[in-house]
Amino acid sequence: MPADGLPDEAAIIAGAYAERLRDLFKILSEAIYTGEPERDAVVRFRRGLVSARRAYAATLEALKDGG
DSSP: OOTTSOOOHHHHHHHHHHHHHHHHHHHHHHHHHTTOOHHHHHHHHHHHHHHHHHHHHHHHHHHHHHO
């Protein structure tokens, strides 16, 4: 934690990214459990994963540019 007592922005972003990945996994596992074709569930998971990675990278880049 920085000296000002506020949480580190990068740590907050990393936590949000981890939370999103957990959500994506839960959605995938629930879809498979309920009988959705695995291929469709995996395609949706991958699409969400790519989006999350892009958002994570863009956010970290914005922190670098703004810091």
